[in-house]
Amino acid sequence: MSKTAVKNTVPPLAPRRSTLPMRAPKLGADWLVSAEAEVQDGFLEALTDEALLALPWIFEFWALPHQLPPDGDWMSWVIMGGRGAGKTRAGSEWVRSMVEGPTPQCPGRARRMCLLGETFDQVREVMIFGESGILACSPPDRRPEWQAGRRRLEWPNGAVAEAHSAHDPESLRGPQFDAAWADELAKWKRAEAAWDMLQFGLRLGDDPRQCVTTTPRNVGVLKQILAAPSTVVTSAPTEANRAHLAESFLREVRRRHRGTALERQELDGVLLEDAEGALWSRAGIAAQRLEDLPPLDRVVVAVDPAVTARAGSDACGIVVVGAQMQGPVHEWRAVVLEDASVQGRMPIDWARAVIAATERHGASQLVVEVNQGGDLIETLLRTVDPGVPYRAVRAQRGKAARAEPVAALYEQGRVRHLGVFDTLEDEMCRMTLRGYEGSGSPDRVDALVWAVHELLIRPREVQAQPHYRAL
Numbered sequence: 001m002s003k004t005a006v007k008n009t010v011p012p013l014a015p016r017r018s019t020l021p022m023r024a025p026k027l028g029a030d031w032l033v034s035a036e037a038e039v040q041d042g043f044l045e046a047l048t049d050e051a052l053l054a055l056p057w058i059f060e061f062w063a064l065p066h067q068l069p070p071d072g073d074w075m076s077w078v079i080m081g082g083r084g085a086g087k088t089r090a091g092s093e094w095v096r097s098m099v100e101g102p103t104p105q106c107p108g109r110a111r112r113m114c115l116l117g118e119t120f121d122q123v124r125e126v127m128i129f130g131e132s133g134i135l136a137c138s139p140p141d142r143r144p145e146w147q148a149g150r151r152r153l154e155w156p157n158g159a160v161a162e163a164h165s166a167h168d169p170e171s172l173r174g175p176q177f178d179a180a181w182a183d184e185l186a187k188w189k190r191a192e193a194a195w196d197m198l199q200f201g202l203r204l205g206d207d208p209r210q211c212v213t214t215t216p217r218n219v220g221v222l223k224q225i226l227a228a229p230s231t232v233v234t235s236a237p238t239e240a241n242r243a244h245l246a247e248s249f250l251r252e253v254r255r256r257h258r259g260t261a262l263e264r265q266e267l268d269g270v271l272l273e274d275a276e277g278a279l280w281s282r283a284g285i286a287a288q289r290l291e292d293l294p295p296l297d298r299v300v301v302a303v304d305p306a307v308t309a310r311a312g313s314d315a316c317g318i319v320v321v322g323a324q325m326q327g328p329v330h331e332w333r334a335v336v337l338e339d340a341s342v343q344g345r346m347p348i349d350w351a352r353a354v355i356a357a358t359e360r361h362g363a364s365q366l367v368v369e370v371n372q373g374g375d376l377i378e379t380l381l382r383t384v385d386p387g388v389p390y391r392a393v394r395a396q397r398g399k400a401a402r403a404e405p406v407a408a409l410y411e412q413g414r415v416r417h418l419g420v421f422d423t424l425e426d427e428m429c430r431m432t433l434r435g436y437e438g439s440g441s442p443d444r445v446d447a448l449v450w451a452v453h454e455l456l457i458r459p460r461e462v463q464a465q466p467h468y469r470a471l
Contacts, residue, residue, distance in 0.1 A: 076211075077233075078232070081237070090213060091211055095134055100157070113162070114177040122183070166182075170197070172198055179209055181212075183212075192220065218272055226271070263422075276432070289420070301354065302447040302451035302454065303450075304446035304447045318447060321336050323455040329463055334455050336415065354384075391454075399446060427442040
């Protein structure tokens with residue numbers, strides 16, 4: 001194929017989310033891989049020897065969308081992603097784009113860079129010498145020299161990058177920079193102090209900028225950075241970089257953590273936050289967590305049935321709760337034993353899951369919300385187990401109003417969790433007095449509320465009712 005024919009096959013130039021003015025969004029590795037064989041051959045044949053040698057070092061040709069800096073007048077670029085999503089490579093390449101000029105000896109946009117990690121060892125071993133670190137990403141004629149005694153990199157054009165530890169924020173008092181790369185900020189033990197010191201030092205040049213690469217965590221400093229109007233964000237799940245990851249790793253970590261908050265945080269790269277005004281907090285739940293099962297007097301299974309069975313449908317909430325019923329009713333305590341909820345199942349399948357949970361825990365009562373489904377739900381469950389101890393309940397108030405008294409029992413320390421229930425706890429921390437602040441429906445929370453109500457609230461209501469004594 002001629003050079004002209006290849007040129008006509010290449011998509012036209014167009015703006016892209018980047019600090020560079022013009023990009024070809026499809027003229028990259030993804031375009032080349034998806035092209036016909038003759039187009040691939042023609043493209044490569046059309047390149048000069050110099051261009052072929054340079055191609056492996058042109059990151060924009062190989063980069064994933066979340067690895068390229070956004071356009072605009074920003075100061076902080078936060079790259080949030082799951083484990084192995086390519087965050088470190090993106091940070092290293094951004095450093096290159098800031099310090100390198102058109103030729104090895106020409107100056108770039110930045111002359112004084114800060115490399116900030118949790119510890120100095122992590123800066124050196126991951127950000128500098130790592131497989132996706134700065135040295136590995138730099139072409140031979142532009143590779144910086146590591147000066148161990150001074151803890152810094154120096155490029156052929158005179159630009160330098162100093163290595164600093166977030167564990168020692170005071171080391172940032174004095175140095176000044178025109179750019180900075182902060183890695184895994186969300187796990188720094190002294191994150192707020194280190195970040196503040198960095199901001200005081202980021203004062204050189206006309207347009208100082210910083211890049212943050214991190215797996216998200218619900219920490220204050222990260223949320224403050226994300227809320228700043230001068231911050232831009234790109235994000236991606238682990239699978240975005242699957243070409244460089246073992247399939248067995250992807251398969252196993254997804255299988256092990258499917259449906260959990262850990263999956264959303266560590267693999268999907270989603271920042272999990274307690275909703276403002278939430279009835280529960282992660283810290284409060286964690287403080288009351290149990291490791292050993294105490295003796296129980298009664299166990300119930302509560303169900304919030306699913307209406308549909310599609311993959312994206314609401315879950316069928318199935319929560320198992322036990323109670324210690326010693327002493328006065330107001331001193332009884334409950335323990336959440338299992339979140340057995342299922343999603344995307346046919347009615348007969350979730351009914352079997354309900355009966356299985358009942359048998360597994362020896363539950364004395366099955367409590368089922370019947371606002372949707374009515375008597376058909378009982379018929380369905382008795383099809384699986386005719387003798388199931390079934391009790392129907394019907395919601396008269398909104399979800400938040402029903403959840404509030406249960407949340408109060410948590411605050412009193414009267415409801416605890418046996419182990420960790422990531423998805424259930426995620427829903428709990430998004431339930432507010434205004435309603436549910438998450439996506440979909442809080443089916444697990446609904447089931448939890450019905451179970452605790454049956455064990456701790458209903459007995460007290462019955463006890464409080466007037467009693468008549470016959471003469």
